[in-house]
């Protein structure tokens with residue numbers, strides 16, 4: 081299938097996921113970008129904020145061989161990498177039977193990643209990083225793995241050991257998932273009884289590969305190049321120094337995100353995805369990184385989030401029974417809507433505009449009723 085048709089599939093899946101998953105647009109974009117870049121993605125957030133729902137939905141979209149596992153401290157390597165062959169043991173050989181297990185999967189979901197024991201993590205590290213596996217016979221084979229998605233309730237802390245820090249670094253894309261913030265989001269959560277995504281297409285590993293190749297060929301615009309270099313300089317000044325591997329891979333990450341957004345070159349606004357790439361330590365650095373990118377590249381997606389947060393705080397602070405108050409709020413929402421209308425290059429603009437228009441309508445109705 082030509083890459084453009086696959087791009088349509090990605091865009092359809094993106095819409096369908098966003099239609100059921102509440103306030104997860106950024107996470108959806110991130111996992112789709114990860115799939116395109118074929119770089120692993122880790123979501124960290126409190127229990128019940130839709131991490132598994134999103135990652136399961138993503139894996140239900142992809143064809144190919146899949147492997148999901150929920151780690152506990154007691155998960156043994158056999159559950160992940162397959163049991164040791166008894167027939168081979170009789171011949172004094174130690175070989176794992178990997179049928180249906182992680183080493184044979186195209187797409188992998190590791191839930192509660194940081195609960196895994198060292199025995200599991202050590203092997204996993206090699207699979208994630210070098211994409212090879214030794215079943216025990218001393219032969220290092222390439223694994224078909226294209227993408228590993230993972231979730232956790234908390235970050236690995238430096239005191240929990242080197243392995244966890246190392247495994248955390250294997251995930252190029254890392255993002256905190258926050259609980260639902262907006263009022264309408266909460267209403268949908270409460271009163272819509274089904275939240276699982278209904279996806280009208282599936283994507284095969286070959287199609288993912290074609291998309292991966294097409295995305296990697298997206299050229300970088302001059303402004304975006306300069307912006308990326310400026311971001312790295314500014315980050316260093318702020319004490320954030322992502323490793324060389326991260327910096328190198330950031331180039332492909334932005335290309336994948338640009339391709340997902342239908343662009344034919346990487347522009348500054350596409351650098352917003354690097355807010356989940358260009359930092360090392362999860363304490364404070366993600367915020368610094370997002371701020372620096374917002375300042376230098378002023379990406380559309382970040383601007384949308386900022387404007388929507390403004391809308392939310394205007395609504396929360398408005399007493400609709402007070403006509404002057406309501407009029408002021410309506411004017412502010414109108415202003416936000418105008419600003420949104422001036423933005424482009426991000427699939428979320430239209431959705432955000434219709435949300436603000438809806439809120440404006442509701443505000444006007446409420447103040448008429450109250451009068």
Ligand SMILES: Nc1ncnc2c1ncn2[C@@H]1O[C@H](COP(=O)(O)OP(=O)(O)OP(=O)(O)O)[C@@H](O)[C@H]1O
Nearest residue numbers: 100101102103104126127128129130131132133275
């Ligand atoms: N943003 C959301 N959109 C839609 N449904 C949601 C959202 N957040 C939570 N839910 C609802 O809550 C349920 C629990 O979410 P899920 O199991 O994905 O959480 P989780 O983040 O994986 O939690 P845990 O860390 O405990 O594994 C979902 O099946 C869904 O019904």
Ligand SMILES: [Mg+2]
Nearest residue numbers: 131132191231
């Ligand atoms: Mg979960």
